[in-house]
Amino acid sequence: MSSNWFRWAPAAAVPAVVAVGLVVSGAAATPPPSPASAEQVLALLAAHRSQQFSGEVEQRTDLGLPSIPSKALGSDAAASSTAAALDLLTSAHTARVYADGPTKLRVQVMDQLAERDVVRNGTTAWTWDSSTRRATRTTLPAASGSGVTGPVSPDSMAPDTLTPDALAQRFLAAVGPSTTVTVGEPVTVAGHGAWTLVLTPRTSGTLVGSVHIAVESTTGLPLAVDVYAKGQTDPAFHVALTSLDLRAPDPSVFSFTPPAGATVTQQQLPTSSHFSHPLTPAKQQAAKAKAAKLAATGPRWDAVTVIPAARVPGDLARSPLVAQLATPVPGGRLLSTSLVNVLLTDDGRVITGAVPASTLEAAAR
Known part of the structure; x- marks a missing residue:
């Protein structure tokens, strides 16, 4: 899924996109053989291709913030973006995920007595919140696909990066001089043996202690991502599979029609020129210098x-x-x-x- 269109989806859908994983019928619940080098696991990760699946996932946070009851988030549209972002930071979520290629996706977050959906079918995207009965339709560029790009930092996590696969790719962008990469103890995730790839920032100027990525030992698909803050023994952010079927979902799950009585909004995606401003020669030079530094050192954990x-x-x-x-x-x-x-x-x-x-x-x- 495009890392661009989700940035402009209503923030009430932010908690919707959480995680996907892999469970293959009949797989043995045993860890992979050891040892494996970090280079081998990275190569396995780079080679994986999983485009069709459905399943259930979980996401948890432990950031030191109090949990906010859902009723405190309210249904006022003017406060929905802030409320949804805080909901993601303070509450646990479970979701159902359906995917068929790079342009068909449905994520259903199952709240208590409510449901939030994000649906993409080709160039049409919908968000739906049953508690407010609000739906938003967005037309996407025909070329929008499933790539994930950009520097890594938890504050830059677009909603579509909150899947084990896409989130892992975002953190892997930091692999370079700024990161030590090692292989930890093998683990079993949802009945599948997986290598544990450990990314440790070299800088002391970040709150991130390490990132652990569970990599399925046969397919290379990330099954779970745990982000540890410095000084914490439990992950500050955890996203992982609980089950998944690798067969293509029924095409009907990617169709969405707003229920009767719903409030429907048509949303336009900002164009690239919407935020563009002429740069002075000094700013152009500074931008070139920043780009050159990033190319030489890789993304920074302390950005x-x-x-x-x-x-x-x-x-x-x-x-x-x-x-x-x-x-x-x-x-x-x-x-x-x-x-x-x-x-x-x-x-x-x-x-x-x-x-x-x-x-x-x-x-x-």
Whole structure:
């Protein structure tokens, strides 16, 4: 699935895309033979191709934030994006996933007494929230596929990266001089033997302690991803399969018609020019230097993302949930977790990263 169209899907669907895995009928519940080198596991990962499947998945977080009851998230559309993002950060989720190639996908998050869906069928995408009875239809570019690109950091996780496969690819983008890659103990995930690929940042300037990727020993498909914060023995973020069928799903699951009485919104994807602005010669030179550095060193675990005020959802700063969870700091408010920090500045910017709060405050100056 495209890593672009999901960025513009309503954020109420954010928790919907969580994880996919692999269970093959009759597979032995034994770990793979050992040893295997990191190079062998990386090659296995790079060669895997799994385009058709259906199954159930789980996602858990332990970021040091209190769990927010679903009723506290409310049904007000103006607050839906913030509420859904906090829901993802503080609550566990289970989902059903159906996929048939790069342009057909359905994810159903099963909430208590409610259901949230994200459906893609070719160039048409729908989101649906049964609790608010709101549906959004988006027309996608014909060329949008299933690639996942971009630097790694938990704050940059688009919803479509929250699958074991796509999330693993996002973290694997950091493999390079900034990362130590080793093989841990073999594990069994949902009855399948898997290698454990361990990515450890070399820098001390990140909150990420390590990332563990369970790689199915025959197919190379990532079955689970666990992200550990420094100083924590349990994963701060966990996404893994519970079951999966490798047969192609029934085509009918990719069809969606809004129920009677639903509120339907047509959403347009922003064009690439929507956010483009002419660069001064000085900024062009700085951009070239930054690109050259990234090419030489690879993505950084201690990277900081600055979101201009014009691109920050209007409901974020005034959200009572953010007011409850964020702490006043010089120049703004800080939402602090064990893995990611988010600084909401007084001038409306959002600065995030898997870095200490002091790094964000320095970037805000």
